[in-house]
Amino acid sequence: MALLEIRNVTRRFGSYTAVDNVSISVEAGEFFTLLGPSGCGKTTLLRMIAGFDLPDSGQILLDGRDMVGTPPEKRPVHTVFQTYALFPHMTVADNIAFPLRMAGKKTHEIQTRVADALDSVRLSNFGNRFPNELSGGQKQRVAFARGLVNRPRLLLLDEPLGALDAKLREEMQMELINLQKEVGVTFVFVTHAQNEALALSHRIAVMNRGNVEQIDEPSKIYGFPKNRFVADFIGKISMMNAQVLEAAPTHLRLDVGEVGEVTTAGKEGIKAGDKGTIAIRPEQILISHPSEARRLKNHFLGKVRDFLYVGDVTTYIVELPNGAFIEALLPNSAPGRAKFFEVGDQVSISWHHDAGIFLND
Amino acid sequence: MSRTNIWLWSAAGVIYAFLYVPLAIVVLYSFNDSKLNAEWVGFTLSWYKTLFQNTEMLTAARNSLFIALSASFSATLLGTMAGLAIHRYKLKVLPILVFTPVAMPEILLGVSLLLFFLQVLNLTLGMVSIIIAHTTFCIGFVAIIVRARLQGMDESIFEAARDLGASPWQTFRLVTLPLIMPAVVAGALMSFTLSIDDFVITFFTKGVGEPILPIHIYTMIKVAVTPEVNAISTLLMLLTLVMIIIAAKLESHASSSANATSRKAK
Numbered sequence: 034m035a036l037l038e039i040r041n042v043t044r045r046f047g048s049y050t051a052v053d054n055v056s057i058s059v060e061a062g063e064f065f066t067l068l069g070p071s072g073c074g075k076t077t078l079l080r081m082i083a084g085f086d087l088p089d090s091g092q093i094l095l096d097g098r099d100m101v102g103t104p105p106e107k108r109p110v111h112t113v114f115q116t117y118a119l120f121p122h123m124t125v126a127d128n129i130a131f132p133l134r135m136a137g138k139k140t141h142e143i144q145t146r147v148a149d150a151l152d153s154v155r156l157s158n159f160g161n162r163f164p165n166e167l168s169g170g171q172k173q174r175v176a177f178a179r180g181l182v183n184r185p186r187l188l189l190l191d192e193p194l195g196a197l198d199a200k201l202r203e204e205m206q207m208e209l210i211n212l213q214k215e216v217g218v219t220f221v222f223v224t225h226a227q228n229e230a231l232a233l234s235h236r237i238a239v240m241n242r243g244n245v246e247q248i249d250e251p252s253k254i255y256g257f258p259k260n261r262f263v264a265d266f267i268g269k270i271s272m273m274n275a276q277v278l279e280a281a282p283t284h285l286r287l288d289v290g291e292v293g294e295v296t297t298a299g300k301e302g303i304k305a306g307d308k309g310t311i312a313i314r315p316e317q318i319l320i321s322h323p324s325e326a327r328r329l330k331n332h333f334l335g336k337v338r339d340f341l342y343v344g345d346v347t348t349y350i351v352e353l354p355n356g357a358f359i360e361a362l363l364p365n366s367a368p369g370r371a372k373f374f375e376v377g378d379q380v381s382i383s384w385h386h387d388a389g390i391f392l393n394d
Numbered sequence: 395m396s397r398t399n400i401w402l403w404s405a406a407g408v409i410y411a412f413l414y415v416p417l418a419i420v421v422l423y424s425f426n427d428s429k430l431n432a433e434w435v436g437f438t439l440s441w442y443k444t445l446f447q448n449t450e451m452l453t454a455a456r457n458s459l460f461i462a463l464s465a466s467f468s469a470t471l472l473g474t475m476a477g478l479a480i481h482r483y484k485l486k487v488l489p490i491l492v493f494t495p496v497a498m499p500e501i502l503l504g505v506s507l508l509l510f511f512l513q514v515l516n517l518t519l520g521m522v523s524i525i526i527a528h529t530t531f532c533i534g535f536v537a538i539i540v541r542a543r544l545q546g547m548d549e550s551i552f553e554a555a556r557d558l559g560a561s562p563w564q565t566f567r568l569v570t571l572p573l574i575m576p577a578v579v580a581g582a583l584m585s586f587t588l589s590i591d592d593f594v595i596t597f598f599t600k601g602v603g604e605p606i607l608p609i610h611i612y613t614m615i616k617v618a619v620t621p622e623v624n625a626i627s628t629l630l631m632l633l634t635l636v637m638i639i640i641a642a643k644l645e646s647h648a649s650s651s652a653n654a655t656s657r658k659a660k
Contacts, residue, residue, distance in 0.1 A: 106559045132559050
């Protein structure tokens with residue numbers, strides 16, 4: 034039995050449907066992420082799991098028990114808020130002791146568990162400080178410790194890393210993964226940052242307009258997006274309209290307008306004549322001078338329109354004869370060099386026959 | 395100093411003189427060794443001595459103190475609840491209902507309360523009616539201060555308390571109340587100062603019974619402004635000043651720590 038089971042949950046605000054008939058099940062010990070743009074319903078769903086909001090229809094089961102009608106304080110679920118929500122009038126130790134006190138634990142037990150919790154987030158010497166004397170990262174760790182100290186069945190995390198700067202966020206991501214492994218508590222994590230979701234999660238549910246578009250492991254979500262929304266939302270991808278010419282189990286032959294014929298990996302349930310989209314990740318595209326082009330099945334000429342240097346790689350935006358743009362990545366393996374091609378250069382674009390993904394409409 | 399600066403400073407000087415010279419004169423003459431408020435004769439504390447021997451004046455002061463304490467206590471209790479309700483339930487009519495008495499002309503409030511006590515409640519005018527009247531116009535002030543404090547705070551703090559196992563009552567007792575406490579105390583002090591020197595509403599609702607300080611001072615002036623009146627006025631001024639300063643300190647402290655909380659949210 035799944036630890037958390039969300040069954041056909043719908044939540045409306047007036048005429049606006051925030052969560053539309055969503056079903057998700059989360060296994061014990063999982064790091065599960067709800068990913069989507071703002072307004073996709075992920076936070077509403079989280080608030081319903083915590084008990085701050087109630088579904089209009091559907092069920093939320095925890096260990097098989099329906100949680101609807103159970104107030105937040107009676108649910109074995111704790112939340113780490115985006116704003117940390119530490120109690121400003123209490124010390125760090127009192128903040129962490131709060132859930133233990135509410136659970137009626139004995140004083141000596143509270144003391145040892147608070148000390149352990151402080152230790153686990155490397156804040157042993159900070160117990161007597163007040164929240165406003167801490168840095169953002171430290172507040173964040175106190176919030177984690179407070180959420181975990183009473184060992185909830187489920188820890189909900191509402192964009193907890195959103196307020197941190199990029200460098201600190203990366204550090205906290207590593208810490209979060211380790212923390213979750215250590216305590217073994219099931220995490221349900223909400224974020225709009227796709228790279229964060231890919232880095233942290235065991236499984237991701239991609240949400241859009243109150244619906245779940247796809248639930249999968251990070252590599253599946255990235256490598257095999259189910260539809261245009263998922264493909265577009267996760268990472269960078271170039272997309273062109275295409276029609277299936279031939280559907281074999283091992284490969285698909287596609288007609289991509291003026292670009293010509295493209296071969297891509299086979300996919301179940303696709304037949305000749307289907308219309309859809311061919312989507313290719315920038316790192317799967319090989320870009321080279323036309324003279325030294327490798328002879329791959331998918332091979333086209335284009336013109337460099339723009340490029341973006343970001344340090345480790347440079348992204349080239351190449352225009353194909355049909356006017357479509359394709360993005361290609363090139364690692365900057367030669368130090369001090371920002372680009373290999375100039376704007377306006379003729380280049381060869383190619384990719385392996387199994388690199389693209391066909392997404393039917 | 396530039397030309398505009400001189401004008402600016404002298405304009406400011408005149409305005410402040412206009413505000414504070416009359417008060418200073420009252421304080422000064424309360425120490426004057428003469429029965430007339432005309433010329434400075436010499437320093438004395440005798441007017442304070444006569445003041446403390448004037449039993450009627452002392453009774454009036456004791457009554458006013460009792461009224462101010464009772465009214466500010468009940469206004470703080472009700473005003474805090476009103477502030478919390480206005481913040482929680484985003485009902486537009488709620489703040490209007492609570493804040494209107496603050497803006498209402500006192501004379502109107504006095505007359506309507508008088509009518510209400512006599513015609514509707516059939517109440518004998520006295521201490522009780524004054525306390526109720528003072529409470530009504532103080533509630534709004536307390537509610538305004540408490541709501542301002544709540545508005546500056548991160549809402550998820552209260553949700554976090556529930557989330558971590560606190561019942562609604564525990565959340566109020568352990569989180570909400572400590573956080574709004576500076577505003578509650580500031581509201582109480584504000585109510586106290588408003589109540590202790592209120593004249594108009596007290597005048598309408600006091601009836602014929604016990605002497606009340608502001609009214610008693612007024613009746614003494616009807617004869618002549620004696621140095622004794624200066625002395626009691628000085629004491630009243632001192633008390634009010636202390637209260638106002640504490641209230642202002644608490645409020646600024648409250649808003650700065652509320653800002654600290656909301657800054658975290660960014």
